[in-house]
Amino acid sequence: MKDIKVTRCVGEGQGECKRCKELKGWGLNWTSFLYKIEGREGCYCFDCVKAIIEEEEQCQES
Structure with a gap:
């Protein structure tokens, strides 16, 4: 299984x-609560990071 590197976004x-x-059409959040995923553009909230990791794991199991 490939490890996914997640880091906290920096900024104010x-x-x-x-x-x-x-x-959803909206995604506003405090920058300190957003994360970057290695190999993907943009920042993601915690719930989306969890969902993306789960999707990646399911794709690798198939």
Whole structure:
């Protein structure tokens, strides 16, 4: 299984979760609560990071 590197976004103020923006139309969050995923563009909230990791694991099991 490939490890996915997740790091906290750096900055002040608010940012946008890329996945929430695409799925829900909004994704505003404090930057300190957003994360970057190695190999993907943009920042993601904790719930989306969990969902992306689960999706990656399911794809690798198949």
